[in-house]
Amino acid sequence: MNTRILFVKRPTGWADPSCFALESCPEPVIGPQDVLVQALYLSTDPYLRGRMNEGPSYAPGFALNKPVVSRVVGRVIASQNAKFAVGDHVWGFLDWAQRVAVPRGEGLYRIDASLGRVSLAVSALGMPGLTAWVGAIELGMPAPGDTVYISSAAGAVGQLAGQFAKRAGARVVGSAGSDDKVAYVLERCGFDAAFNYKTTDLDAALREHCPKGIDVYFDNVGGSTLEAALRHANVAARFPVCGMISAYNEVGDRGIRGLQAVLSKRITMTGFIIYDHIHKLPAYLARVAPWFRSGEMVFHEDIVQGIENAPAALIGMMQGEAIGKRLVQVAPE
Amino acid sequence: MNTRILFVKRPTGWADPSCFALESCPEPVIGPQDVLVQALYLSTDPYLRGRMNEGPSYAPGFALNKPVVSRVVGRVIASQNAKFAVGDHVWGFLDWAQRVAVPRGEGLYRIDASLGRVSLAVSALGMPGLTAWVGAIELGMPAPGDTVYISSAAGAVGQLAGQFAKRAGARVVGSAGSDDKVAYVLERCGFDAAFNYKTTDLDAALREHCPKGIDVYFDNVGGSTLEAALRHANVAARFPVCGMISAYNEVGDRGIRGLQAVLSKRITMTGFIIYDHIHKLPAYLARVAPWFRSGEMVFHEDIVQGIENAPAALIGMMQGEAIGKRLVQVAPE
Numbered sequence: 001m002n003t004r005i006l007f008v009k010r011p012t013g014w015a016d017p018s019c020f021a022l023e024s025c026p027e028p029v030i031g032p033q034d035v036l037v038q039a040l041y042l043s044t045d046p047y048l049r050g051r052m053n054e055g056p057s058y059a060p061g062f063a064l065n066k067p068v069v070s071r072v073v074g075r076v077i078a079s080q081n082a083k084f085a086v087g088d089h090v091w092g093f094l095d096w097a098q099r100v101a102v103p104r105g106e107g108l109y110r111i112d113a114s115l116g117r118v119s120l121a122v123s124a125l126g127m128p129g130l131t132a133w134v135g136a137i138e139l140g141m142p143a144p145g146d147t148v149y150i151s152s153a154a155g156a157v158g159q160l161a162g163q164f165a166k167r168a169g170a171r172v173v174g175s176a177g178s179d180d181k182v183a184y185v186l187e188r189c190g191f192d193a194a195f196n197y198k199t200t201d202l203d204a205a206l207r208e209h210c211p212k213g214i215d216v217y218f219d220n221v222g223g224s225t226l227e228a229a230l231r232h233a234n235v236a237a238r239f240p241v242c243g244m245i246s247a248y249n250e251v252g253d254r255g256i257r258g259l260q261a262v263l264s265k266r267i268t269m270t271g272f273i274i275y276d277h278i279h280k281l282p283a284y285l286a287r288v289a290p291w292f293r294s295g296e297m298v299f300h301e302d303i304v305q306g307i308e309n310a311p312a313a314l315i316g317m318m319q320g321e322a323i324g325k326r327l328v329q330v331a332p333e
Numbered sequence: 334m335n336t337r338i339l340f341v342k343r344p345t346g347w348a349d350p351s352c353f354a355l356e357s358c359p360e361p362v363i364g365p366q367d368v369l370v371q372a373l374y375l376s377t378d379p380y381l382r383g384r385m386n387e388g389p390s391y392a393p394g395f396a397l398n399k400p401v402v403s404r405v406v407g408r409v410i411a412s413q414n415a416k417f418a419v420g421d422h423v424w425g426f427l428d429w430a431q432r433v434a435v436p437r438g439e440g441l442y443r444i445d446a447s448l449g450r451v452s453l454a455v456s457a458l459g460m461p462g463l464t465a466w467v468g469a470i471e472l473g474m475p476a477p478g479d480t481v482y483i484s485s486a487a488g489a490v491g492q493l494a495g496q497f498a499k500r501a502g503a504r505v506v507g508s509a510g511s512d513d514k515v516a517y518v519l520e521r522c523g524f525d526a527a528f529n530y531k532t533t534d535l536d537a538a539l540r541e542h543c544p545k546g547i548d549v550y551f552d553n554v555g556g557s558t559l560e561a562a563l564r565h566a567n568v569a570a571r572f573p574v575c576g577m578i579s580a581y582n583e584v585g586d587r588g589i590r591g592l593q594a595v596l597s598k599r600i601t602m603t604g605f606i607i608y609d610h611i612h613k614l615p616a617y618l619a620r621v622a623p624w625f626r627s628g629e630m631v632f633h634e635d636i637v638q639g640i641e642n643a644p645a646a647l648i649g650m651m652q653g654e655a656i657g658k659r660l661v662q663v664a665p666e
Contacts, residue, residue: 050597222593236609244593255588260555262604263574264383269602271595276569 004097132160144169154181300324465493477502487514633657
């Protein structure tokens, strides 16, 4: 028998375990042109909270009583499609299930295992990595000596954004929600400074760690952190907006105060979604994969074992308990 | 005797007449290299409210018991400076006074009277005009068929922004605070649609007049208008932020709600201040002055007579009573 995770209830505020159900279901069967994939890793991502809402966010909402869908890394275990061979590593937006039939192999991408470990295809060597690159480098445009401030600094995107900005010669400052995360970005990712936003006054921390002000704010969270960044921004600062996770689980919208700084400081705030940039992925991989292989850049994965633990893993990630990319391992590589 | 307008009290909320004082003062005298200017027109501008505050906005705050300063168009009536001859028309950031001595002529610019009427040097053929151009064209990047929504549409900047966007082939929609202003932008400036935001529901009006959504929002006001524009924006919309006048006179800051649209719709919001673009003024003038001379573009000035009426003219402009550019005429041309 196969096992899958259904989405069964729309959350109000934070998602909780009652929003999901574990279900046994028949093994999938494949027909002509189809591909059968054994899931290895399920990706948990902040944007999934938006998909749990009724209305459309930038991705369509999940249907009730249907499987959760996210990026999944898997291995082809049967194929009637000439483009995919048994043993190929692939990723795609797939149902959260142990095994999935992919009609005509559509939306399935082969992973070049020579680039690095296959799990990275949904993180550092995939769209989260490209997200960090586009935000930190293309939109942030950090010059040597610029101060780049990154919220959710220990997250999948944040830790990469910081390392990219550091390679560009910037002073990189991060905030995260635990002392362990702060230690991780300082000791492993080479951030110049970092602080625990839960135990530190934001203004005091930004005054201390960004003494020359903020030139680039890589926004993963919105809310009061964005407000503080507006207060400490320099003239002509760039604010790539990658996420506003502080708002995703909020009921109501308390508004962003101090937005007049956009005018008085000539700030450019740019929301971006990586699907608009996906054509850059091959060039990105060619450039950055060697940095991970050589160890010049690091990437931390927080791996939870067992598909039955996927709902709790996702909920916990949204509540900030993971360092780096949280994956659910469904089967051994 | 000379007459000048002093700034004597910092307002809380709206400026009122008690913030200003009319004062008789000695006629200015000029020394070597100095220039004596007879004021013709005092420019009233929304950004002056920011200068009445203690802290710095993007321009330094006014000193108490010193003259109000803004752009002034004048005529040279005495000169000990080879760069300026008696009879020259000039503009500069000058004290609000009938006659002003300008040490070494610094900060004084000669007006090319062949371009158009001299008063336009502080509006359509000066920085407000360049502001409209940079916001509507350079940052807004309207493509033919795009919908451009402009708040404060009958203001000095708004009416030009709309006409520039219209020339670029866009559908141009404006909002203003009186039926007279709405009629002006519809009948004189060629806007495709306009509405009185004081008597119309914003969402209903934007649904009606921007049926394909908003591609460019030229923000002059911030506040609830910005929030509505975020709700009606299309993917990849551009939001040049030129002013947030709704906040200037507010005590406190109620915050901007729905800013998550910046992310979900990949909006680029860019604050800009025309001083960063001033090098473009000659090219701008060469391009647009002919459009005003030929009558292809129009520009409405609301001229109040007499320096003694300058405070009331400024206060009234901030409260929205002027159509187009409000000037105070100090002396006949």
